Amino acid sequence: MKLPVPFLAVLLALALAAAACGSSTESGEPGSSTPPTEPAPPDPTDPAPPGPIPFDPGPGLVRPLSVGARESSSTNPTIAGDAVSRFGIDLFTASRAAAAGENVTVSPASVAIALAMLEPGASGEAQTQLRELLGIRDPVEFHAAVNALEQSLESRVAEAYTDEDEPGEIVARIANAAYLQEGYPFEADYLDAIGANYGPVLNEVDFAPDPDAVAHEINDFVAEATNDRIVDILADGQVKPETVLALVNALYLKASWLETFPEDATTDQDFTRLDGSTVAVPMMNGGASSSARGDGWVGATKAYVGNLHVQFILPDEGRFGEVADDLSGVFIEYDANRTAGALLGLPRFETRYASELSATLQSMGLTAPYQPGNLLGVANDPQLVVDQVVHHTFVAMDEEGTEAAAATVILATATSGPAEPPVPVVLDRPFLYRIVDDVTGATLFIGQVTDPTA
Structure with a gap:
């Protein structure tokens, strides 16, 4: 029989309340009537200076960018696995506290991966809180271990059933994406860091004119990654004109029981x-x-x-x-x-769960990313803050196996x-x-x- 395709998706959206910037005009020395000296044209042989990666706008609402590529990792994936599991118990405990006895399912892996994509850009107290929440001791080792964990899951091969000669079914898929406001001063080091270990699809967009249209693009990405088990993770109005960054993780799992239920x-x-x-x-x-x-x-x-x-x-x-x-x-x-x-x-059974996790994460001690001046590694803008963390899950279990994510x-x-x-x-x-x-x-x-x- 066909199992309903499970999935798990989590979206981390960060919004910037843009600060007004004053304008200025060039002038020479005070009191001097001599015009300023024109700067020499740049030497094309000089290396590019560090700083934000320049955008190359193209046609359409979403314009894919090419920044780095996910690298292969030989780091022990259990470093990340153990940390994700410890985080998962805390996340579930905090989530069920607000559930009033209803069904609750969260994906520690999906939420942790989305937050891990934010960590290289966190600064000050936000960096401290994220590392404590995710159990990060050595950031370089941790991010490489998450990369190894994703690669390990995606490389699984089904063993034979214990009661049959034919193999069972195992599909594990993880998809990451980042949606970046065009013209916004993202740091090149940040984009390189997430590209090396998370290999996200990097997309340039303009949120301001039609935020709902961008939300629909994100929904389409999540739906495709989860085989249409999560189709509308973002409702109209959740993405705002002042949003400048959306980090997205989708996790999909389909696995047969080693021994099926008759x-x-x-x-x-x-x-x-x-x-x-x-x-x-x-x-x-x-x-x-x-x-x-x-x-x-x-x-x-x-x-x-x-x-x-x-x-x-x-x-x-x-x-x-x-x-x-x-x-x-x-x-x-x-x-x-x-x-x-x-x-x-x-x-x-089949169960679905949806939550905006900000209050839950803040109750777990993650407060600084929601306050100005703590994401300076993402972009040189003290007004950049996390706005929402949206999380949806789907799990179905029947006689043949499970469809889910995480x-x-x-x-x-x-x-x-x-x-x-x-x-x-x-x-x-x-x-x-x-x-x-x-x-x-x-x-x-x-x-x-x-x-x-x-």
Whole structure:
């Protein structure tokens, strides 16, 4: 069967409140009637001075630019993967706090990549906050590791199913883009830095005359990158005439289960919501790769082809909030208590989530990029500030696999001791989950499902 194509997209938009500049006329020495000496014409053999890259306007609303190229990276991708996963737990915790018990799914990988594209241009307190938020110790190493993480995901090859001879399906795609206001003094070093590690499509635009038209161009880019699973990430009016920069990341994942759920084992079953009401859901029944029991929860892990897995955590009745607020400890406890194999009941579901993340990121300590004078590495303009961070996700799981964007891998050492029996896990009440990349350790998706039918 065809799975709905999942995706994850995040857009980071920065707006500039332009400051008025005074004009001046040239003159000679004060009190002198001698006209100023004309400067000598430039020597074409001299190297170009450092500074903003000159734009070459062309026809059309969006004019592609060519600035550098993404380089191959041999840096260990787990440096970025581990950082993305730590960031992901904090991002999910902050996001669910404002969700009022609704379904929430964020992509730590997508948000982190978009913010990482901003970091080379951050200065002062904004640079400090971004590095702390993303866990950046060595900026050069970190950006190279993100590059390696993207290349690792995009190079996956499906293994064979455990129960069939034919291979499964694995598609992982990451697309980055930057939309730059024509004539704005972007720093060449900044554009070179993001070009080397993120290889974004660089586009020159004029936001002011018709901001909505630029938003539609960005929407088209995201829709194409996500196979039309995210089609309108920006609404009319979100891009403003004073916007000068939009950084965009789109992440797409389609992966088959390593061991599929038998379709004839799917049955209708009640799912109990947080408020105690019930709803009938199609419950898929099959095997899990591992399971574990901890304080107030049971959990299971199910593998995909391509060295990915999803981890489910089912809190005990009445303890959902308590468990969700301590996911770092829960995941550590899971790895310590895991046992091989388990029976897994998973409701077939499809979920979407959309949020403007500025308030969430500010609650996590990222405030300086929203204040003037902190993005001087992007452009020599103290008025440049972040305006919005827009984030959308889509995840669908069925008998064949998952369509989504983002992945996380948590690596842990199993403790020694007597083997525990497998823990049957039936997700018939609100549960938590994360999709992890086994190779890099990056959490691609993390979320909660409080109603599979919502």
